[in-house]
Amino acid sequence: xxxxxxxxxxxxxxxxxxxxxxxxxxxxxxxxxxxxxxxxxxxxxxxxxxxxxxxxxxxxxxxxxxxxxxxxxxxxxxxxxxxxxxxxxxxxxxxxxxxxxxxxxxxxxxxxxxxxxxxxxxxxxxxxxxxxxxxxxxxxxxxxxxxxxxxxxxxxxxxxxxxxxxxxxxxxxxxxxxxxxxxxxxxxxxxxxxxxxxxxxxxxxxxxxxxxxxxxxxxxxxxxxxxxxxxxxxxxxxxxxxxxxxxxxxxxxxxxxxxxxxxxxxxxxxxxxx
Amino acid sequence: xxxxxxxxxxxxxxxxxxxxxxxxxxxxxxxxxxxxxxxxxxxxxxxxxxxxxxxxxxxxxxxxxxxxxxxxxxxxxxxxxxxxxxxxxxxxxxxxxxxxxxxxxxxxxxxxxxxxxxxxxxxxxxxxxxxxxxxxxxxxxxxxxxxxxxxxxxxxxxxxxxxxxxxxxxxxxxxxxxxxxxxxxxxxxxxxxxxxxxxxxxxxxxxxxxxxxxxxxxxxxxxxxxxxxxxxxxxxxxxxxxxxxxxxxxxxxxxxxxxxxxxxxxxxxxxxxxxxxxxxxxxxxxxxxxxxxxxxxxxxxx
Amino acid sequence: xxxxxxxxxxxxxxxxxxxxxxxxxxxxxxxxxxxxxxxxxxxxxxxxxxxxxxxxxxxxxxxxxxxxxxxxxxxxxxxxxxxxxxxxxxxxxxxxxxxxxxxxxxxxxxxxxxxxxxxxxxxxxxxxxxxxxxxxxxxxxxxxxxxxxxxxxxxxxxxxxxxxxxxxxxxxxxxxxxxxxxxxxxxxxxxxxxxxxxxxxxxxxxxxxxxxxxxxxxxxxxxxxxxxxxxxxxxxxxxxxxxxxxxxxxxxxxxxxxxxxxxxxxxxxxxxxxxxxxxxxxxxxxxxxxxxxxxxxxxxxxxxxxxxxxxxxxxxxxxxxxxxxxxxxxxxxxxxxxxxxxxxxxxxxxxxxxxxxxxxxxxxxx
Numbered sequence: 001x002x003x004x005x006x007x008x009x010x011x012x013x014x015x016x017x018x019x020x021x022x023x024x025x026x027x028x029x030x031x032x033x034x035x036x037x038x039x040x041x042x043x044x045x046x047x048x049x050x051x052x053x054x055x056x057x058x059x060x061x062x063x064x065x066x067x068x069x070x071x072x073x074x075x076x077x078x079x080x081x082x083x084x085x086x087x088x089x090x091x092x093x094x095x096x097x098x099x100x101x102x103x104x105x106x107x108x109x110x111x112x113x114x115x116x117x118x119x120x121x122x123x124x125x126x127x128x129x130x131x132x133x134x135x136x137x138x139x140x141x142x143x144x145x146x147x148x149x150x151x152x153x154x155x156x157x158x159x160x161x162x163x164x165x166x167x168x169x170x171x172x173x174x175x176x177x178x179x180x181x182x183x184x185x186x187x188x189x190x191x192x193x194x195x196x197x198x199x200x201x202x203x204x205x206x207x208x209x210x211x212x213x214x215x216x217x218x219x220x221x222x223x224x225x226x227x228x229x230x231x232x233x234x235x236x237x238x239x240x241x242x243x244x245x246x247x248x249x250x251x252x253x254x255x256x257x258x259x260x261x262x263x264x265x266x267x268x269x270x271x272x273x274x
Numbered sequence: 275x276x277x278x279x280x281x282x283x284x285x286x287x288x289x290x291x292x293x294x295x296x297x298x299x300x301x302x303x304x305x306x307x308x309x310x311x312x313x314x315x316x317x318x319x320x321x322x323x324x325x326x327x328x329x330x331x332x333x334x335x336x337x338x339x340x341x342x343x344x345x346x347x348x349x350x351x352x353x354x355x356x357x358x359x360x361x362x363x364x365x366x367x368x369x370x371x372x373x374x375x376x377x378x379x380x381x382x383x384x385x386x387x388x389x390x391x392x393x394x395x396x397x398x399x400x401x402x403x404x405x406x407x408x409x410x411x412x413x414x415x416x417x418x419x420x421x422x423x424x425x426x427x428x429x430x431x432x433x434x435x436x437x438x439x440x441x442x443x444x445x446x447x448x449x450x451x452x453x454x455x456x457x458x459x460x461x462x463x464x465x466x467x468x469x470x471x472x473x474x475x476x477x478x479x480x481x482x483x484x485x486x487x488x489x490x491x492x493x494x495x496x497x498x499x500x501x502x503x504x505x506x507x508x509x510x511x512x513x514x515x516x517x518x519x520x521x522x523x524x525x526x527x528x529x530x531x532x533x534x535x536x537x538x539x540x541x542x543x544x545x546x547x548x549x550x551x552x553x554x555x556x557x558x559x560x561x562x563x564x565x566x567x568x569x570x571x572x573x574x575x576x
Numbered sequence: 577x578x579x580x581x582x583x584x585x586x587x588x589x590x591x592x593x594x595x596x597x598x599x600x601x602x603x604x605x606x607x608x609x610x611x612x613x614x615x616x617x618x619x620x621x622x623x624x625x626x627x628x629x630x631x632x633x634x635x636x637x638x639x640x641x642x643x644x645x646x647x648x649x650x651x652x653x654x655x656x657x658x659x660x661x662x663x664x665x666x667x668x669x670x671x672x673x674x675x676x677x678x679x680x681x682x683x684x685x686x687x688x689x690x691x692x693x694x695x696x697x698x699x700x701x702x703x704x705x706x707x708x709x710x711x712x713x714x715x716x717x718x719x720x721x722x723x724x725x726x727x728x729x730x731x732x733x734x735x736x737x738x739x740x741x742x743x744x745x746x747x748x749x750x751x752x753x754x755x756x757x758x759x760x761x762x763x764x765x766x767x768x769x770x771x772x773x774x775x776x777x778x779x780x781x782x783x784x785x786x787x788x789x790x791x792x793x794x795x796x797x798x799x800x801x802x803x804x805x806x807x808x809x810x811x812x813x814x815x816x817x818x819x820x821x822x823x824x825x826x827x828x829x830x831x832x833x834x835x836x837x838x839x840x841x842x843x844x845x846x847x848x849x850x851x852x853x854x855x856x857x858x859x860x861x862x863x864x865x866x867x868x869x870x871x872x873x874x875x876x877x878x879x880x881x882x883x884x885x886x887x888x889x890x891x892x893x894x895x896x897x898x899x900x901x902x903x904x905x906x907x908x909x910x911x912x913x914x915x916x917x918x919x920x921x922x923x924x925x926x927x928x929x930x931x932x933x934x935x936x937x938x939x940x941x942x
Contacts, residue, residue, distance in 0.1 A: 005646035006663045008475045009386045011379070011489060018383030021376050025402050025456065028413035031423050035416070084297040091293025098287035104294045107301050114309070115514025115558055117531040118551045121538065122308030125315060125548075128325075155304035158297055216406040219516050223535075233408050240412065240521055252409045259405050267397060476644055477677035479664040481691030481742065491690075495681045 033256065036249035053250035063251060066235040073146055073231065074214035077153035078161075082207040084154075085161035086199070093169045111156040120223035123152050127224060144226060152224045153214045160213050161206035164270060168202025205269045208262050215259070309555070316548035324542045334545030338553060355533075362529040365444060366512035369451040370505050373459040377504065380456075381463035385470075396464070403457035411521045414450045415441070418522070442524035450522040451512050458511070459504040466500020467493075499568070506565045510558050530554055591778050592618040592641060592746055597650035599636050599802075610636040611647070612802040618746075618780060619795075623772050625781045627789040628799035629825070634782045637799075638748050641780065643667045654745065665694070670739035671748045674755070676731045678723040684734050685710065685719040691742035709737040712771065729760045736771070746778045753788065765792055786826050790814065798822050814867075819941040823865040830871075830908050831940075836862040841939070845903040847882040851937045863940050868911035870936040873898065873928045881929025884908060886922055896920045900930065 036054070040047025057063050085108075092104055111119065131143040176198070180190040218233040225234060232255060239248055316334045318326040333342075341352035384395040402410065417423040418440050425437040440446050470493070478488040494501070516531035523529070528536070530550065537547030599611040611633045618624045626634035639645045640652060643664030652660045659667055670691065679687050688709050692702045710716045713733040718726065723734060732752060739747055749768075753761045769792050772779045783789055789796050790810040798805045798813060798821075806813055806822045817823035820831065834843040836857040840850040841864050849864050876883055884900040887907070891914070898910045898920070908930065912920060922928070 006479070006643060008479065008644065009472055010485075011382060012485060014379035014382050017376055017379035021380045021456070022398060025399070025453070027423070028417045028453070029402070029405075029410070032409070032413040032416055080300070084300055088294045088297035091290040095286045095290055096283055098290050101290065104291075104298065107298060107306055110301065111305055113510075113558065113562055114305075115511070115531070115554055117514050117516045117534055118309070118312070118555050119305065120516075121534060121547060121551050122312045123304060124538070125544075126308040126311050129311070151300070151304045155300050158301060162297075212404060216404075216408075218406075218408045219531075223538075233406060236408055236412070237517070237521075240415075248412065252406075252412060256405055256409060260401060263401060263404050267400075271393075471675075471677070473673060473675055473677040474679060476664070477671070477673060477679070478690075478694075479644075480642060480669075480671045481738070482665045482694040483690075484665060484694075487694055492679060496679075 029256070032249050033253045035246055036253045038246050038249075053246045054254075056245075056247050057250045057254070060247070062230070062235060063232075063247075066230045066232045069146065069229065070215055070231040070233070073149050073153055074211045076146075076150045077157050077214040078207045078211040080150070080154040081157035081210045082161045082165075082203055085158050085206060085210075086165055086203055088158075089162055089165040089169055093166055094174065108162050109159050112159050116219040119156065120220045123148075123220065124223040127152075146229075148224055149221060149229070149231075152220055153217065156217070156220065157210035157213050161203075161210045164205040164209060165199065165202045168199060168205075172198055201269050205266050208266045208269075212259055212262050212266075215255070312548045312551055316545055316552050318545050318548075320543045320545055322542075324538070324544060326544050331545065334543075334549040337543065337546040338549055358528050358530060358533045361444065361527065362513055365448055365451065365529065366509050368448055369455060369512045370459075370509045372448075372452050373456050373508050374501065374505065376452075377456055377459035378463055378501075381460045381467055381500075384460070384464055385467040399457050399460050403461075407454060407517055408521070410454050411450055411518045414446075414453050415521055418446055418449065441522065442526055444523075444527055446522040447515075447519050447527055447529070450518040451515060454518060455508045455511060458507040462503035462507060463497065463500045466497040466503075470496060502565060502568055506561055510561055513557065514554055589619045590617045591620040591655055592780065593653040594637065594640070595651045595653065597637070597640060597647045597652065599633070599640065599645065600648045609802045611640070614650075614799075614802070614804050616797055616804055616807060618778060620778055621776050622794040623769065623779045623781065623792060625783060625789040625793040625796045626799060627783060627786060627796050627825075628805075629784055631801075632799040633802040634799050635750055636802075638671075638750055638780065638782050641746070642669055642671050642748050668742075668745045669748060670742060670744040670746075671750065672732075672735045672739045672752045674750045674752065676735040676752075678731055678734055678738070680722070680724050683720050683722055684715060684726070687723060687734055688738045688741050690738060695742060705741055709741045712740070712774075713737045713767075728755055729764065732756065732764065733767075736768075740771070740775065740777070744777065746780060749779060749781045751782055751784070753783070753785075761788075768792065790826070798825060800825070816938055817865060817940055820863065820865075823938070823940050828868050828909065828911075830866045830868065832864045832866065832906065832908075834862060834864070836860050843882075843902070843904075843906075845882070845906070847902075848880075849882075849937050850880060850934075851939060853939065863942060865938045865940045866908075866932060866936060868897070868909045870932050871908070871910040872931045872933075873900075873910055873912065873922065874931060876927060876929040878929045878931050881931050884928055884930050886924055886926045886928060888924060889920060889922060898922060900928070 035046075037049050037051065038047055039050035039052065088104070088108060092101055127148050134140065134142050172195075177190050177194055180194045181187075185193065216233065217231075218237060221231050222234050222237065225231070230238065232251065236248060236251060315326055317330055317332065319329040319331040319333065321327050336349070337352075339352060339355060340349045341355065342349050380399070384392060384399065387395055415422075419425070420437045420439060420441070424440075425434075428434045428438060440449075474492055474496070475488055478492045483491065513529075514531050515529055516535065519527060519529040519532055523532070525532070531554075534547050534550045534554070537543045537550065541547070594614055594616050597611050597614045598609060601608045601610065614633070614637060626637060628634050636645070640647055643659070643662060643666075646661060650660075651658055654667065654669070679690065682690070685706050689702050689706045692705055697705075706719075707716075710719055713736055715730065715733055715737065718730065723731060726734065732755075735752070752768075753764050756764060765788060768779070768781075781789075781792065793810060795807060795809055796813055797807045800821050806818050808816075813822060814826055817826065817829070823829040823831070832841070832843055832849065834841040834849070836842075836853050836859065837848070838853070838855070838858060840848050840853065841862045842848055851864070853862070874881060882902065884902050887899040887901050890897040890899070894914060896912045896914050898912060900908045900910060902908060910930070914920065
């Protein structure tokens with residue numbers, strides 16, 4: 001018997017297209033990952049299962065340097081952006097709207113709105129000017145180092161840290177802090193013993209998101225870095241101009257793996273407990 | 275209001291500012307401030323070996339559309355520039371249109387799954403969005419290459435005799451951008467469809483509408499805000515794309531982003547690069563303004 | 577088959593017919609039946625109400641008639657044709673939804689015109705019908721408004737006009753008045769009745785409000801637990817309920833149980849309630865239903881009076897409810913019209929004799 005009846009929400013062909021989209025979305029990535037285990041050097045012919053390329057990647061000094069650099073920058077950027085974003089979130093929520101609050105909001109979200117190439121070019125120019133000035137006042141030693149990259153990354157990571165923290169703050173029960181005050185806690189104690197622990201999951205989520213975003217950045221890093229100061233993505237971009245080997249696949253797969261792990265953790269952390 | 279309340283409000287505002295200062299400082303120095311410098315640079319003169327000479331000039335802005343003959347010094351319309359702008363606009367529009375065509379059914383599919391499944395499908399569509407843009411572009415590169423997946427399938431199925439060379443063409447960039455920006459179309463569409471009252475579909479069918487009529491006359495008009503949001507979220511990054519056209523276009527098919535980079539490398543025309551950046555920024559801001567205005571108008575209908 | 581004066585049989589007058597309809601979810605022991613072997617005939621031009629508590633299956637039956645769901649078993653007929661598997665957009669049946677389901681992006685007039693446009697009617701006809709509908713529900717002034725700007729009562733009328741515009745054979749109304757406040761609801765009840773008489777369209781109305789059902793309907797189908805309990809006019813159902821559920825769902829009822837005899841039902845107290853019973857039932861348990869307003873309180877010596885003692889009196893203004901205990905403690909409620917001076921003349925603890933109008937006592941199944 002036609003028990004299913006007339007499906008109101010069914011639109012012909014939509015499910016088919018959707019499934020094709022999902023397959024098309026993941027197929028290239030799976031292919032890339034699969035070929036990282038390819039024994040042959042050709043990127044097209046399957047030569048058998050092998051972990052050679054991973055070994056090669058591990059041995060590659062440039063890859064190792066780039067990875068270390070990426071991780072350092074991402075860690076610093078995550079910490080810095082999360083800290084300032086937390087303070088900004090505390091400053092812009094749960095209080096009477098004050099003059100200029102929209103301006104703060106716009107500035108915090110600005111990295112999301114401005115095309116990366118524009119920011120990249122702008123930072124290249126500005127940092128260049130700063131380095132020239134530093135050299136002229138005798139502080140030439142400060143013209144190198146990861147500081148510029150860390151600063152640049154921190155800036156564009158701020159909105160990504162800010163949004164989950166702000167969401168968590170707005171969802172928090174105000175009466176808990178009122179209860180703490182009722183029980184003789186000073187504002188600082190209330191913050192340290194009540195607000196901060198409750199805010200922690202949001203901050204961790206924000207930090208993880210910032211970390212992922214920093215790890216993945218290509219354009220801004222490419223323009224801000226000094227020669228030889230490659231991060232993993234810029235190293236890969238450089239490699240794409242030359243002879244491609246499945247070593248790139250191996251590096252990509254490792255980066256992908258790390259991203260997926262962090263993202264899953266983020267999703268689990270920010271899931272609404274039903 | 276009592277003086278005490280007044281003081282409390284002022285203190286609250288002051289604290290708000292104080293807490294936001296560190297973030298603002300970072301942003302002013304490494305995000306917003308530099309943009310102003312770029313604006314200044316767009317009005318300077320190009321230096322001999324790149325960088326700028328601090329003399330005022332509007333050549334940077336003029337150079338967007340016209341180029342000066344190096345021998346005669348005459349200004350003429352720069353066809354090459356126009357070709358790049360047109361290509362960027364065309365590819366961005368095509369990407370937006372195509373991501374909508376395949377993204378809408380995808381969003382509809384996710385939104386009509388049972389609630390337990392829905393979170394999983396959302397997760398699946400979100401992961402590609404957060405993974406490295408470069409990796410995703412490289413993955414498409416792998417698929418489109420002469421010995422890549424696409425050709426393997428086409429040759430294997432006998433659809434073509436020789437490998438199709440699509441890399442380093444506009445088509446490759448189009449495919450790449452669609453692949454990379456698709457989740458940005460799906461997510462706002464999903465949000466809009468999620469809010470849609472399914473009972474309206476029953477009402478439509480009750481009143482003799484066919485499935486196509488229900489789609490055209492009921493669903494699409496009501497989820498229009500989601501369509502606009504998704505379109506802007508795809509169009510804006512497409513216009514300013516850099517990595518995808520560089521990897522898949524091979525330097526021959528430049529878009530605005532690559533063209534800007536060129537000015538800071540071989541082009542040795544920093545003011546032009548600065549002016550182009552400002553132009554891109556202005557276009558993007560305009561598109562965002564349109565969206566914000568439309569979003570506010572839409573929400574007043576309730 | 578009975579024939580009326582014009583020579584038409586009752587069968588000719590039936591428009592919607594449900595035959596042995598089952599709607600089940602799940603399998604085996606855990607199976608839940610929203611509708612359990614329901615059969616009903618609804619007549620052309622009548623105001624038919626499906627009445628029952630929430631979960632009784634009335635809305636499910638309505639949705640089966642509309643076409644949004646299909647039965648697990650059984651058939652649905654419209655004017656003799658089997659429409660069981662017909663999709664909703666092919667059935668000349670329209671629905672007024674409980675949440676109204678008005679299209680928020682269309683104006684009032686555009687909502688009303690929708691069905692006609694889907695049917696491909698020429699523009700001139702669409703305009704004429706839309707104007708007529710607007711006049712019918714008195715919303716001409718609001719034709720150009722977006723529906724989200726209307727009040728609940730106005731939205732309700734738009735939903736009504738929209739469903740009536742394509743002139744369906746049957747109009748289905750799914751608890752359309754439940755979201756309205758009391759005063760508005762009473763006004764709309766009168767409106768709906770007027771509209772039904774004016775248009776002559778068969779209305780199938782779903783509600784859980786028995787007062788609504790009693791005042792508006794030509795016939796009522798009382799449902800409970802997926803089964804149709806009784807179908808009849810308001811008077812039939814009220815005065816001759818066939819089982820305990822119908823008797824207690826509609827109005828208030830006293831239930832007295834005893835053993836069947838030749839002359840009536842013998843209660844545990846030894847008193848006899850006189851009513852005609854088939855001989856085959858003698859010796860079996862039987863339940864009698866008596867409405868509170870059908871009881872008369874008089875002297876113990878009155879003929880056939882059942883002795884009782886007054887437990888409490890509750891004054892309700894127009895009525896006084898008198899709670900009584902029979903000899904074995906069974907509780908009975910009598911509703912007496914309050915006398916002019918407000919004094920019922922009864923006191924707590926007083927011994928009275930209960931009598932009732934002949935024919936008032938109803939034998940009901942459990």
